Amino acid sequence: MLRQTLSAMFIAFAALCLQSFTLVIDAGHGGKDPGALGRRGKEKNINLAVAKALGQLVESNMPDVKVVYTRKSDVFVELDERARIANRAKADLFVSIHTNALPGRAQGRGSETYTLGMHRAADNLAVAKRENSVITLERDYESRYEGFDPSSAESYIIFELMQDVNMQQSVRLAQLVQRQLRAAGRPDKGVHQAGFLVLRATSMPSCLIELGYITTPAEEDYLLSDAGTRQLAKAIYEAIRQYKN
Numbered sequence: 001m002l003r004q005t006l007s008a009m010f011i012a013f014a015a016l017c018l019q020s021f022t023l024v025i026d027a028g029h030g031g032k033d034p035g036a037l038g039r040r041g042k043e044k045n046i047n048l049a050v051a052k053a054l055g056q057l058v059e060s061n062m063p064d065v066k067v068v069y070t071r072k073s074d075v076f077v078e079l080d081e082r083a084r085i086a087n088r089a090k091a092d093l094f095v096s097i098h099t100n101a102l103p104g105r106a107q108g109r110g111s112e113t114y115t116l117g118m119h120r121a122a123d124n125l126a127v128a129k130r131e132n133s134v135i136t137l138e139r140d141y142e143s144r145y146e147g148f149d150p151s152s153a154e155s156y157i158i159f160e161l162m163q164d165v166n167m168q169q170s171v172r173l174a175q176l177v178q179r180q181l182r183a184a185g186r187p188d189k190g191v192h193q194a195g196f197l198v199l200r201a202t203s204m205p206s207c208l209i210e211l212g213y214i215t216t217p218a219e220e221d222y223l224l225s226d227a228g229t230r231q232l233a234k235a236i237y238e239a240i241r242q243y244k245n
Contacts, residue, residue, distance in 0.1 A: 022089050023065055026096040028047045028097055046214065052069075052072065058237060061237075070085050093240065094207075095236065096206070101213060111186045111212055113190075113207050114210070115173075169205035180239045185231075
């Protein structure tokens with residue numbers, strides 16, 4: 001009897017392990033929203049290239065993982081719809097891919113990864129404001145986002161009151177992403193928390209990756225290169241593989 005019980009438990013456990021794992025890959029911006037602009041490139045195109053390369057790596061090497069994209073072409077997808085895509089898919093993981101920028105002639109190098117959470121640091125708030133400003137291109141954004149103003153620091157106070165049940169897993173994923181990007185030779189700008197709207201409405205562990213600085217010429221050249229696309233996608237893929245295992 002004990003042997004049969006243990007056998008049944010093992011079979012049930014094996015079946016659970018073989019269940020499909022769903023990954024949603026979100027290429028930030030798109031369509032009428034170009035994102036940050038460099039001398040030659042647009043953020044939306046860099047994000048999409050890395051997102052598609054990442055998806056291909058996962059689909060080729062992780063057959064038990066279902067990949068869902070929020071966009072696979074140059075189209076505009078509203079922030080709340082990106083979250084709804086992930087929630088409808090009952091995703092196990094949500095990864096949003098973006099490209100950083102700095103004002104004026106300021107120079108920056110490196111990659112950083114964000115999770116939803118406290119954002120008291122001024123730099124983190126500035127990044128969140130820039131990425132959230134896309135909602136002003138959406139119809140009726142004032143009512144749809146309940147009066148949220150992406151340019152107002154006061155609007156971010158709500159995030160101080162939010163409790164993200166997936167925070168521990170999200171931070172773990174972000175740490176793995178940064179470790180792999182560092183191993184790939186990228187300057188490590190660390191793991192941070194900020195009030196990103198695209199992460200707020202997702203119901204699974206999630207992170208937002210800023211690949212590099214499109215406004216820094218050497219960084220832009222790297223981000224636009226095929227080698228850079230492959231290297232970034234491979235680093236994120238390795239982090240996801242480790243996280244899932």
